[in-house]
Amino acid sequence: MEKKRCAGFTFAGIAAGIKKKGGRDLGLIVSEAPASVAGVFTRNRVQAAPVLLDRRRVQSGRCQAVIVNSGNANCCTGDAGMRDAEAMSRHAAAALGISEDLVCVASTGVIGQPMPMDAVVLSMPQLTNALSPEGIDEFAEAIMTTDLVPKVVSVQAEMAGTPYTLMGVAKGSGMIRPDMATMLCFIVTDLAVSPEVLQKSLAEGVDRSFNRITVDGDTSTNDTVLMMAGGRSGAAVRSDPEQAEFQARLDDVLIRLARMVVKDGEGATKLVEIAVVGAASEGDARKVADTVAHSNLVKTALFGEDANWGRIIAAAGRSGVPVAPDAIDIRFDGVMMCRNGMTCGNEAEKAVTAVLKKPEYRIVIDLHMGTASASVFTCDFSIDYVKINADYRS
């Protein structure tokens, strides 16, 4: 298999001794020259020090390196936490011989505990020595916490006849576990894109991907999506149609990464799309889809492979949208289970039970109130989710 590369970028991932159980826990992405940068961050009022630092740094529109650790979220750590985040960027900048202002920082792991800064500082030579154009897989490993698999997506495309690469890496197996500080995503491209266009495209793409998935309904203190565009391919986004083309490719990468996060959801055994159609507005469709996708009763029924459409219609009923229960149809991968708010009978239930045994399927809820629609990806809620989250720190 061809090694994944993105011209102008190098990557590293090493074991620095931050994670208690060992393994890679410190990563670095470096661009050969300052790149355009964009960032989307958690909306939680409680925000980790690296998030607060990056919010400030991406304002300039330029970034050359990102240093990331797992094993400690550097959150709820007060002024010392901010000094530690700044120190991480300063040490990386010194080792790379670049300006501190061009370095972003991300952390994920336990919250409320001081960063083991000695481990970070002492590992800096080893980290920069490990940088390689083919190091993305090691980087992907270094940012994992409870993730069972690393998550990397790389696509090749052309812009006005010039080939370019979009490469993304993510970690996260709950939309959040605050003490794991959840979802991190880094995207690099060798396209040239202005910081303004990059920010707009990234925000739109995140809204269509990471904002449409749920594992457990919580929101992390550390969620960060950073993107760097270096321009080394010679291809550039200049016109509106080129921007649309770029957006489509970026959406594809983000959606694939987002689905990988749900599929790797803590304890998850199913990847399920909740599609609401026939809504009066997109906002309504999304409210219903979100409520169903977050319902513990629905998610435990998905785990139990139980054709329990009653829980779905009841979740729709409490979504705040003025649904008409007697108008609702519910299909599982095309099999109608509920028509006009009532059961389609035992034969339908048998067919739906077969669908529920599949690892991936789609539930369509037709409200028959209009033409708007929205989708959310969710996973089932298993005994292992409780085990993982009850035992995490002990």
Place this chain on the structure above:
Amino acid sequence: MEKKRCAGFTFAGIAAGIKKKGGRDLGLIVSEAPASVAGVFTRNRVQAAPVLLDRRRVQSGRCQAVIVNSGNANCCTGDAGMRDAEAMSRHAAAALGISEDLVCVASTGVIGQPMPMDAVVLSMPQLTNALSPEGIDEFAEAIMTTDLVPKVVSVQAEMAGTPYTLMGVAKGSGMIRPDMATMLCFIVTDLAVSPEVLQKSLAEGVDRSFNRITVDGDTSTNDTVLMMAGGRSGAAVRSDPEQAEFQARLDDVLIRLARMVVKDGEGATKLVEIAVVGAASEGDARKVADTVAHSNLVKTALFGEDANWGRIIAAAGRSGVPVAPDAIDIRFDGVMMCRNGMTCGNEAEKAVTAVLKKPEYRIVIDLHMGTASASVFTCDFSIDYVKINADYRS
């Protein structure tokens, strides 16, 4: 032990063959004469036929009997469901020799399946024969679904020197499982209370009790709280101070029943009060308390007896209230674990871990933004919750 009675009321609970696994499943409460009635019902848009029927019946302010079944929720059953609910009230009325309009109906159990009306109709003579002033415990059993224990509270008090009784019975062990159609509560008293005062008092009491508990965050299609005041004691609520006295007693009964429901929460091993203090407004306090009380991450940590305050502060951060993370203190039964948004260290964690082993405790979150407060009762989220809800229908 003295038998629980409320002058002027009789109760029955029998096995009618509605529940698949057998046991009592049909109950009846009868007042010797038409009583004042008040009702509070689910806000879910999807509402079971008996809920729609009772909403209409309580408008008159008078009620003489309530017939209740478990094993079938009579929800998502279309026009036939409404005909069945009406038939239940008609058959009960005929057996008692009273007007159909004076009978309310409640159902709880699986949704989307037709009511086994033959079982109800054929059991009517047995049901009315079983009526007894001391039958409340049999009635309490007849309305149980996944409940592990029946829930009855009876208090004696005096109004202007005349003794009276308030007696309540509830079922529910998740705030909802739509296919169990969750929470039912019936209160009777031998006080005389006008329907208007009764409705106002019941609505306020429910807001301070059943609206302040959560097991799994869902809302049932069948939630019903009905109260009847017969007046047989000779005591009456006439003045504002008397109403306040009555409200305090009613609140006490409702809060005790609500706590029993959480304590019997599906798979629950802990009863935990989430108290938010120092909020800018009561609305803010409630939003933070609700978000923390519903967080799966918090609830799994409570199950794991893990002093994971990071999940609590992160839930507060995503509540929508503009909290100041650096100002937040968190105490577990008086032990400070987090001060100014930071950990109080290992000694504090040891003390908190001891608190977490208790079956009941209180978590106080001080926002330091004002003087308002609010409390919610929640339970932990255990492996058994998932087992119960994954396997329920199979």
